[in-house]
Amino acid sequence: MITTQPESVTVFSVEDLVMSCEASGSPPPIFRWTKDGEEFDPGTDPELKVAENAGSFAFYTLSNTMDTLKQYQGKYVCYASNELGTAVSNEATLSTDGNEKKVSVKSEAGSSIVLKCNPPQSSMEPIIHWMDWKLHHIKLSKRVVVGKDGNLYFAYLTTEDSRNDYTCNVQYLATRTILAKEPITLTVAPSNSLLRNKRPQMMRPTGSHSVYHALRGQTMELECIVQGHPTPDVTWLRKDGELSESRTSKEMFDRRLHFTNISESDAGEYQCSANNSQGKLTHIYTVIVEAAPYWTKEPVSQLYAPGETVRLDCQADGIPTPTISWTINGIPLSATDKDSRRTLTSGGSLILNDVSFGDTAIYQCQASNKHGTIITNTNVYVIELPPQILSEDRNIYTFTEGQKASLECETFGSPKPKVTCLFLFLFFTVHLILFHQTLIFFVDTEYVVEFEDQGLKDEHWEELKKVRGSEQHASLPLWPYMSYRFRVIAINEVGRSDPSKPSEIYNTPAEAPDNNPEDVRSESTNQNTLEMDQRNFNGPNFRYMVLWRRAVGSGPYWHVNSTAAPPFVVNDVGNFSAFEIKVQAVNDIGEGPEPDPVIGYSGEDVPLDAPMNVGVVLINSTTIKASWAPVEKAKVRGHLLGYKVLILGLRAKESEETKVVETGPNEERRVISDLRPYSHYNLAMTVFNSKGEGPASETLEFKTHEGVPGPPTSLMLDSPSETEMTLHWTPPGQPNGVLIGYLLQYQRSDDDSPMQVETIDDPTVGHLTLRSLDRHSHYRFYLRGRTTAGDGEPIMREGATTLDGAPPAFVNLSAGENAVNLSWVAKKRHRNVRFQIYYLNKKGIISEKVNSSQSFYQLQGLTPGSQYLLRFTYNNFTFFEAEIKTEGTGTMRVTEVQPSFATQGWFIGVVSAIVLLLLILLILCFIKRSKGGKYSVKDKEEGPMDSEARPMKDETFGEYSYLEEKRTTSQASLCEESKLCSQDNLDFNGSSAMTMELNIDESLVSQLSRPSEGTEVLHGVPDNSPLNPTTVSAATNGMPNSVTILD
Helix, strand or coil: CEEECCCCEEECCHHHCEEEEEECCCCCCEEEEEECCEEECHHHCCCEEEEEECCEEEEEECCCCCHHHHHHCEEEEEEEEECCEEEECCCEEEEECCCCCCEEEEEECCCCEEECCCCCCCCCCCEEEEECCCCCECCCCCCEEECCCCCEEECCCCHHHCEEEEEEEEEECCCCEEEECCCEEEEEECCCCCCCCEEEEEEECCCCEEEEEEECCCCEEEECEEEEECCCEEEEEECCCCCCCCCEEEECCCCEEEECCCCHHHCEEEEEEEEECCEEEEEEEEEEEEEEEEEEECCCCEEECCCCCEEECCEEEEECCCEEEEEECCEEHHHCCCCCCEEECCCCCEEECCCCHHHCEEEEEEEEECCEEEEEEEEEEECCEEEEECCCCCCCCCCCCCCCCCCCCCEEEECCCCCCCCCCCCCCCCCCCCECCECCCCCCCEEEEEEEECCCCCCCEEEEEEEECCCCCCCCCCCCCCEEEEEEEEECCCCECCCCCCCCCEECCCCCCCCCCEEEEECCCCECEEEEEEECCCCCCCEEEEEEEECCCCCCCCEEEEECCCCEEEECCCCCCEEEEEEEEECCCCECCCCCCEEEECECCCCCCCCEEEEEEECCCCCEEEEEECCCHHHHCCCCCEEEEEEEECCHHHHCCCEEEECCCCCCEEEECCCCCCCEEEEEEEEEECCEECCCCCCEEEECCCCCCCCEEEEEEEEEECCEEEEEEEEECCCCCCCCEEEEEEEECCCCCCCEEEEECCCCCCEEEECCCCCCCEEEEEEEEEECCEEEEEEEEEEECCECCCCCCCCEEEECCCCEEEECCCCCCECCCEEEEEEEECCEEEEEEEECCCCEEEECCCCCCCEEEEEEEECCEEEEEEEEECCCCCCCCCCCCCCCHHHCHHHHHHHHHHHHHHHHHHHHHHHHHHHHCCCCHHHHHHCCCCHHHCCCCCCCHHHHHHHHHCCCHHHHHHHHHCCCCCHHHHCCCCCCCCCCCCCCCHHHHHHHHCHHHCCCCCCCCCCCCCCCHHHCCHHHCCCCCCCCCCC
């Protein structure tokens, strides 16, 4: 039967590839293996080493590289056979771990992200640790958690998350292995917009509903990993019942619901709720509990006589119900010859009628469902044996009156013997003592004789012999030359008595030793010495007689010396010489038996010579075969442990990959892999023993063949138009030869379109533009370097062309007291374009340029409680227009009541006074000029017109703002004397207003200051002006004053 099953293993290094199987049986079993259902003989594979002993079989690899181990991936089954049948093991899976590449990730603050761990596939569940390069754990929180898949999840990113050493460490407890993955670089760029709050969203699992299948008796975890800002809180509940407090617990900051020893009662619906200030999210989990097969009744191995009927009951349960199948010596029942004596019942039992000697075999019952397979081996042994009674004869049983008496009669035979018990008599010895109505029963007694060694300082009694209660004396085995004292203790079923008084001291006489010490050996560690270790017993004037001589060439003469205790050191015997050694026990009475000699060796020294005839054969670009001639044993000067192959690169980069390969003592060649292609190396060899290495052989220089290059160092995508993509790359970091060009392959990633190929024959080229691409598709690009050895490993990038940019179709507005927040949805894959926003503030008409990719912009410096007309233009075309009023109350409002203050009497008086004052000032200026004769008003008026006073034609808002800011000196003096030029009079309002402005058209300014009067009053604006209402899209009519921004 199989006593040790082969175990599934994931191979991370060459030392991990070990597959073993143990079985018991008589005669000893013979082993064979299958791999993926086919016969597999590890003894015929030169890359494998087989270790086969009685009852065990194992194989392991001789290879030094992981690449050669991939061929051994598969599912293995061990078969152990002898003449009585074949036992079958469980299935064991062997898998290897693959290489990986470095990963760099870039994202923006506020975004969520997942850093992938991708632990190797294994039957063992790993433990995941995310750490930095100093082996410090990455700090986890509700915002940063580790998923069951090993990935690191960020609910949202901050700039402090940027680092280049996010390392996933995968720990396998069963194999005591920790696998460090390649570090991940995460770069978090500051956001161009304000960090906005976000509703919770599911990261793992996705969607709103998940179905989980769990196995009875195992553990299970439900996950609820969410993103959002601020970080959402997570709560759990069972929708169809109460959560079990004893078998459920919350882990990983409440992101996991953990079940232990799950049962059918745990099946049902569970809910995860994620909440933050922006909203709530729920996810429903349906838990279905099933069960892998498990035995409810197993068949029993037994002996049967010819002609008997054998019934092997095999019953298993599970969810879904497992199917039962039978094999005989590992061969399915259906594949054997039809035999009417075999019957398979609906319940899974196998009935064998009228069995014969040929039915002796090992029968396997196998129960399977989708969750696994279990197998049990049952021995059916058809034989004829006469009946035997195995119980000892004349056993004495002691019982108390009234008890039930059970007498054992163990038998053996085939057919099974019938047992008949004949009771000759039943005898009780009972002594009854009546004392205060108490009954006391005395039963048979035995005695224990103990001794004390008087040679020991401390009192210590040991059991020497047991004697039946009917005996009154005993013969004791003693050792010579010892002092004894004895005592006796009586024992019955009630307990032990107090010990008797010790006897007088008895001294046994001395005798000559009757044996010699065992395990005599040489343990020399220093050169020119011979150290011998002997172990045995004592006696009068006990000592060891040590005899030694050289194993070769010394003749019959023995060197003799004695010692009281081991070890014994012999000096000046030379380096590593073989000696015959004998050790004999001696005391004053005589000598022990003649001892048998053993071979020992004097101390080792480092080897004297180097291996000779060292040669190198190039196998491929990364592999060589080294060969050498063995060193003479006398030159080794010790036990030969093996050879070392030293390989050193000639250039600085290759020197970092210096390899030292150790071989066995009997090897004369070794295949060495994982060298760098197209590189120069030096090779030398040494021989070593336990003292160290000998001198190195002469250096042998060689150069590996040219190989395929590694992947290009970088590949960047740039899209100059909607149908063009330009690829920029840098050459491979490991060319492994002379680059002759590149091979580019690309295809659409959203369908099964054919791969397109571009060949670049110039190795100096670093970019290529692809045209006529589909503007609606994403593409995968694979770029490989090329040498004469072939195409190298690819670097892959995925991307799509960039579409022509356009301004946003809709803008959300939200007003504050001094600012208006603008937000829009930036179109993916579209180029960034710049559009303009026009509005009027205290400084005049303002134009601000904004990027369409920003998604957010804020107009600042506005007046509280004022209404503004906002116009959005792109390429002199108004694509959006809206009115909005800031919050709060303005400090200097021109009008506050309806109708217009122009109809009020006080206003008319003030205006009249101003007009009169202006006329007086003009008359005074005219008189002064007439008297001075140096200042001609007419000439001044008819002279060249100031550029600031020219009529405006086809000018932009920005030019209007410029003109308003530059006022004439005369206007400034007027403003100093009057408040009519107050900046507050330029604010938007719903009433009539009067504005003193000498440098721009008054009708145009009045329309800007009164947007509520309608667009028909802008008749004086040129057609191409952004203020012309004919260019405003009808879609903007009825625009609300403010829009709440929700993610």
